[in-house]
Amino acid sequence: MELMGGFLTVTAFFLYGVSKVHKEKDALGVLEGMLTLLRELSARLLHRREGLRQVFATYGDPRLEACGFLPALREHDGRDYPSLWNAALRLLPLPAEALPPLQSLGSSLGRVSLTVQTEQLALSISQLETILRKMRDGAYQKGRSTVALWTLGGLLVALLLL
């Protein structure tokens, strides 16, 4: 019975570690989704001069739909986008370091000329690419360490309980 309890404790800690790794993978996916959205936005602004309402209404990405980011941007009531964008950012499961470039872009979204807007988009894309590269580089090693640490933690708790 005690062995079974110990086994369950270790398994629970292991699974919690795995879920943490999955969450980080999800964050990676959302960041990739945001990068794709910004590239699409940039292209549609530059080549078709589409309004933001049109872009957000027709663009689809399951990673940004599931967390409510794109649906929030579609609730445009004729007002400007900066407040809408920054409110929608709070719905994204992103690491803290990825937020400043997106917040900076949002502060003037739709309020500036085409040249300035596309330059701001290019800067945000470049900053997010750097963050994504760093996250990807460390993701495998960090994932393994996380699972191992939580499993060891579970083992320690099980030993203390026995």
Next chain:
Amino acid sequence: MSWMHYLPAPFLQAVSGMPLHLRRQITELRFRLEKPFSVTAEGRNLFPDKEGRLTDQKNALRVSRPLLDDLLARLTEGSLYAFEDCMASGYIPLENGCRAGIAGDMASTPGGLVFREITSVNLRISRFLPEFARPLTELLKEALPRGVLVISPPAGGKTTFLRSAAYLLATGSKPYRVGIADERCELFLPAGLCDRITGCPKWKAVELLTRTMSPEYLICDELGAGEEAPLLAAQNTGVKLIASVHGSSLEEAARRPCVKALLEGGVFSLFAVLKQNFRVEIFPAGEVLAWS
């Protein structure tokens, strides 16, 4: 009224509070930075307070920078960059033929002229008076050989007249194919056999419509310099042109080189001069060509 959704809350409240008979006659709303908000209705410039009561300039609702920015965001649907070209020409096209004229501080950049700061917005409300051009379209049904030139001073109802003409020609028991060269997105039509090119220079739109849509009538607002060549070419294909030009009289309009070239090219059979209170005076070309 569809244009009301463009107004930020304080202006909406002021307009909503105005007497109904005035509200229905509004033709323009003017927003000038740090100045009183004004409304043009029944040919008068009125100053409503925040409750919509008509007052003097001193006590009228004032236009602050945040309110003007909010208005611009609404007019551009939160996408200022998408209207950059139109804005450099001094306007923002809106739904249903409405238009916002803009003024302010401009700057010359490598990409062309841009507004550094917008300090005035004039929201022009479009009207749809389906029967306005009825006297003209009745004459057109008599198989006139050529087109019509509509003459009126600015804000005299040219666009409303052309909109009505397009509507009457493109609908009814014997509709015609009507091509509309609508550079400033003002000639919206709710129905009919209309093909419209918007946001494109008039001379190019005329050329495209003539080549691709084979219209029977071609409608073109506010003729300007350099637009006569494609219009003359279109005339030679048998398309009847209905165009408008700024001017208070036939003589004044005929002095403009573009109009003169079209007169000499024999493009027009009729001239329609718009007067106050939606009155129209129509002259046959012979009377004008004698002195032009």
